Amino acid sequence: MPEVPPAAPTGDELLKVLSALGNPHRMRIVAALLERRNYVSALAREIGISRPLLHMHLQRLEAAGLVVGTLELAEDGKAMKYFDVTPFFYELTPRIIARAAATLTEAEKEEAK
Amino acid sequence: MPEVPPAAPTGDELLKVLSALGNPHRMRIVAALLERRNYVSALAREIGISRPLLHMHLQRLEAAGLVVGTLELAEDGKAMKYFDVTPFFYELTPRIIARAAATLTEAEKEEAK
């Protein structure tokens, strides 16, 4: 039973996914994590960007649901945050974009909760 | 014989598409044009944004190959630029992103030609 989005993502969801993926660094991050899961510091060295920057990009990807991070304790007691790519699947067609656009929240910087 | 991209877009192409679609206004523009083709001024009024702004968004969409604009002469001689949505189709999965990321041009602000 695949957990992937069937066919009709909400506008806001799709928007997050698209803007998250629409960045060279973040595309490379997904690529790197797909080969093997990794923790922040090592991944930063591998890709060649600063750690705070990678941290920011990972946040964006995680907020879009494209990767997930789990804080794990290594044997030596060090806390390391490992990231994995989620098996996402989205289709992009004019019709799908149109359906998503119709459900866009847009305005209101929601503070309700 | 469908003209749509089969399965493996280049990194730069996919990047353009994703960043073009990752914007509320541009999603709405695609939605509006899918219902019916339209010219710039009318579309700007319909969506409720300024004409120069719409012009900019349309450029971005056209550069990504998602819409096409054709300058047409109305019967009364007026020049109007009509835009149509192209029947694009992209799939988004970790593997596809990874393949695209591998072909990213990135650096060099190409001036070669």
Next chain:
DNA sequence: TGCCCCTGTCAGCCTTTTCTGACAGGTATG
């Protein structure tokens, strides 16, 4: 000629995103 609608572009402003360097806390090891 004056008015209306069409097209385009440009300077400038404001907001968001991207990015760096520094700081703080944690647990080992020499």
Next chain:
DNA sequence: CATACCTGTCAGAAAAGGCTGACAGGGGCA
């Protein structure tokens, strides 16, 4: 205790995007 590697966050600079108002040219119509 100093070092090394892990985590996170924050202020502020730099760059990219988004947006407006004004300007310029074109044609039709009264």
